[in-house]
Amino acid sequence: MADDSGSWDAVALDSERAPKVVVEPSRGRRRAGGPGGPGSAREAVRRRRNLMATAAASAVVLFASGAAWGFQEFLQGKIQTVDIDLGEGSGPKGSMNILLAGVDRRDGMSTADIKRLRLGREAGARSDTMMLMHISEDHSKVTVVSLPRDTLVNIPAHKDSEGKRVPMQQGKLTWAYSYGGRQLMKDTIEDHTGLVVDHYVEVNFLGFLKVVDAVGGVDVCTEQAIDDRASGLKLSPGTHHVDGAQALAFARARHGLGEDIGRMQRQQVFLSSLLKQSLSKIKDPVRGTKVLNAMLESVRVDAGLKKDAPKLADQFKDLSLDDVEFAKVPIANQAGSALIGGVNQSVVLWDESEARKLFKRIDRDEPLAEPKPTATATAASKPITIPPEQISVQVRNGTGVTGVAKKASAGLTAAGFRASWLMGVVQRQNTKPTVIRYGPARADSVRTLAASIPFAKLQKVDALGTRIEVVVGSEWAKPKAVKTAAEQAAPEYETRTAAQNLCG
Known part of the structure; x- marks a missing residue:
């Protein structure tokens, strides 16, 4: 096809056979360019x-x-x-x-x-x-x-x-x-x-x-x-x-x-x-x-x-x-x-x-195009800096119901975390709230996890060191997708819906 300078890009196809590039000089003035073909630049x-x-x-x-x-x-x-x-x-x-x-x-x-x-x-x-x-x-x-x-x-x-x-x-x-x-x-x-x-x-x-x-x-x-x-x-x-x-x-x-x-x-x-x-x-x-x-x-x-x-x-x-x-x-x-x-x-x-x-x-x-965070929400908590894909989580069953930990692990994986579940149940069974247990070195990562499962309670356990555990309670809900502060600051893109494009 021709660009605005008059150079000509064309291909001649015969039905469904492979395309054959045709390169010939145009009848009018043209600049050298890519694939060529016959016909005036204006046409x-x-x-x-x-x-x-x-x-x-x-x-x-x-x-x-x-x-x-x-x-x-x-x-x-x-x-x-x-x-x-x-x-x-x-x-x-x-x-x-x-x-x-x-x-x-x-x-x-x-x-x-x-x-x-x-x-x-x-x-x-x-x-x-x-x-x-x-x-x-x-x-x-x-x-x-x-x-x-x-x-x-x-x-x-x-x-x-x-x-x-x-x-x-x-x-x-x-x-x-x-x-x-x-x-x-x-x-x-x-x-x-x-x-x-x-x-x-x-x-x-x-x-x-x-x-x-x-x-x-x-x-x-x-x-x-x-x-x-x-x-x-x-x-x-x-x-x-x-x-x-x-x-x-x-x-x-x-x-x-x-x-x-x-x-x-x-x-x-x-x-x-x-x-x-x-x-x-x-x-x-x-x-x-x-x-x-x-x-x-x-x-x-x-x-x-x-x-x-x-x-x-x-x-x-x-x-x-x-x-x-x-x-x-x-x-x-x-x-x-x-x-x-x-x-x-x-x-x-x-x-x-x-x-x-x-x-x-x-x-x-x-x-x-995402809604801007409110000033209150921004000031209420520290920014999230660790993305989910960098966070490993062990999931335990705290309800006594078979399969809960496996299901919760799948939900966290879908939200981007590196989650794995452990067989059996913890000693404290039939608990309602989900608990996030973490070592003192993982405070930054826990902010990300807590944003994904805001219904959970936090519990710092020195003995866990660099590990993070999620003890699933009966009030478990699907984890939310979480973005870091840098990702949230990503620019919005220029968009319009079909309804917005109508004459009116």
């Missing part, structure tokens, strides 16, 4: 804008279909699959990460359609938009993170279209698809984010248009007038109800409107509005069938996701706009540069430390 930039909206539409498929009366067999049969190695993957239970990719495919489009939508003359399949969608452990919350296409990454070693081994190399994230298709793109994203991709969804922009029209259009809003010659969109300030073609133009409009950051915000407004419309229409058996058909015809997924679609749909039936959260990757420099292959490239540089923390919190289902 390439237009195509890029189209694709920026397509991955967003794919997220709606899972959300909206889950609110329907369920995936009927004939609807599930319409889902097309793609070949991609995802390891064992994830079933319909537990948390999962889904890679959403926008691909420029023109199946079923006429020459008139391509001209009307100003898509350029070059056919093929190209990946330009990438998002990671995380579904929480209990499937009650969805977090969507957009991945900038020009992110500087290390592209893993792979084989090219001729089967030759290519060593690991630096490049832009979008190049991974050009070099090795969806498989290499997935591998690159896993390496750069630290997350494991469980499922894959691919969507084309023609399907995007059909979905918007199927729901009867969407509301979009703008604080300033839009008169974008590249997309042909003209809107006055305020809220407008737009059809598929207008919505696509709204998502791709860029110059003079906050550039890439402004465009990303408009796309979030659009997706939130599309989600709202989909949830309202999908419950109607007549209109819902039309909407679902449009959605399912626009996507292709991995085989595992297709298999689990009915169960996932049922689990998503209660999803609301407040349950869908959009997050931004922490950026160090959105106009950075890097010397790649002897050529200076414009790239997006992440704040690597904060980005890793973001994805780790997402993977753990931890909130990205």
Whole structure:
């Protein structure tokens, strides 16, 4: 795809065969860059804008279909699959990460359609938009993170279209698809984010248009007038109800409107509005069938996701706009540069430390924006300095009920502690309160443990030395997750729910 400088990144795909990189000089002036291909820079930039909206539409498929009366067999049969190695993957239970990719495919489009939508003359399949969608452990919350296409990454070693081994190399994230298709793109994203991709969804922009029209259009809003010659969109300030073609133009409009950051915000407004419309229409058996058909015809997924679609749909039936959260990757420099292959490239540089923390919190289902501690709570106790993973705890049964110590040990382990349980019961049986017994050298560690099980009583025992024991009482409750003072001071990340993104 073309970047804003006019350099051209492209890949020509023939059906499902391995991608072949095409490198030819463009007809207009261009700077040397990454993978190349034919076509003017202006057409390439237009195509890029189209694709920026397509991955967003794919997220709606899972959300909206889950609110329907369920995936009927004939609807599930319409889902097309793609070949991609995802390891064992994830079933319909537990948390999962889904890679959403926008691909420029023109199946079923006429020459008139391509001209009307100003898509350029070059056919093929190209990946330009990438998002990671995380579904929480209990499937009650969805977090969507957009991945900038020009992110500087290390592209893993792979084989090219001729089967030759290519060593690991630096490049832009979008190049991974050009070099090795969806498989290499997935591998690159896993390496750069630290997350494991469980499922894959691919969507084309023609399907995007059909979905918007199927729901009867969407509301979009703008604080300033839009008169974008590249997309042909003209809107006055305020809220407008737009059809598929207008919505696509709204998502791709860029110059003079906050550039890439402004465009990303408009796309979030659009997706939130599309989600709202989909949830309202999908419950109607007549209109819902039309909407679902449009959605399912626009996507292709991995085989595992297709298999689990009915169960996932049922689990998503209660999803609301407040349950869908959009997050931004922490950026160090959105106009950075890097010397790649002897050529200076414009790239997006992440704040690597904060980005890793973001994805780790997402993977753990931890909130990205947490309430600030009150002054009273801060002053009432000393700060926690020792993390749970550095604390070893021996668990004893103080109730006389078989299995209590083992269960309590499992709970402490789940909270991050290194817990082990001892056979038998202590002499004092049938006690109600849980007791934390510790040696004088472990006072700092005990503060962490006491924060995790605040219902317990503390008892300092000199003879324990460096050991910590938990004597489980009948009032035992599930331990809480605990963070150190340094972890609590971690920055909040910029997020907005789908409900907050609506025009209003």
